[in-house]
Amino acid sequence: MDFLNFLEFKITDIIDIVLVAALLYYVYKLVRGTVAINIFIGIVIVWALWKLTELLQMKMISSMVGGFMNIGLIALIIVFQQEIRKFLLMIGSTNLASKRSFVRHFKFLKQEAMPSDTDVDAIVGACDRMADTKTGAIIVMERNNSLDFIKSTGDAMNIMITQPILESIFFKNSPLHDGAIIIQDNYVTATRVILPVSNDRNIPLRFGLRHRAAVGITEKTDAICLVVSEETGSISYIKNGEFVPFKSVEELIALIKKDLE
Secondary structure (H helix, E strand, O other), rough: HHHHHHHOOOOHHHHHHHHHHHHHHHHHHOOOOOOOOOOOHHHHHHHHHHHHHHHOOOOHHHHHHHHHHHHHHHHHHHHOOOHHHHHHHHHOOOOOOOOHHOOOOOOHHOOOOOOOOOHHHHHHHHHHHHOOOOEEEEEEOOOOOOOHHOOOOOOEEEEEEEEEHHHHOOOOOOOOOEEEEEEEOOEEEEEEOOOOOOOOOOOOOOOHHHHHHHHHHHHHOOEEEEEEEOOOOOOEEEEEEOOOOOOHHHHHHHHHHOOOO
16 A cells, blocks of 8 residues: 555654654744744644645645645744744854853753753842832843844843842942843843834833833843833733733742743
8 A cells, every 4th residue: 555655764754753843842832822822733733634634645625725734824924923033033143153052042852840040039039129129120031042142232241140149230320230131041141231122012101111122022032031110110021022920929930930941
């Protein structure tokens, strides 16, 4: 039976399957937690149906589903424009000269339970103290996508994270308080960073430039941001260009730890 020829595996077929599985898993990680995740799952189901009908030689339905897949390509590009931008940005900003940086881009291959090295308790603790004194702050935590393209707009640093360090950086009379800071692993790697500001008109008017900057960088990369409002003293958590609600400091710490895994 000719349609069972696919069972004759070669070493290249195994490599092909592994690479496709890794690519699909990474795309899933990229869109997980966004509104695009349901669309991604739907595409995978339709694609699997298409290949199944081809395998069973069901020509009519196979041609219909295949036509839908081909015509829908442009629509998919529009729907996934933010995710495609993040993916291309990750590839374009990868520093191949740094082994540690290169491996970090593929940390999705590690076990899900691997803990982050970032001292989230110190970061949130500093934000909580700054909220009490209405000290404005914006903290960007790097994940898979490299933030080297914005680090160059500020001052390079290599300071291990502690709560007093973070509070002193954003102290109103500190020369480093203006702009955002970048956190990579458990180090502050840049201060006074200028972030791209989002032009999204759906952002409530009560939020200022700090919040728009946080939305802007999380739209363009998979970084996550904490913003402390200088006007209200409130703490905002922003991911994928959206404000993530939380009820307590403990819940915020849990959310960040989960997102940094």
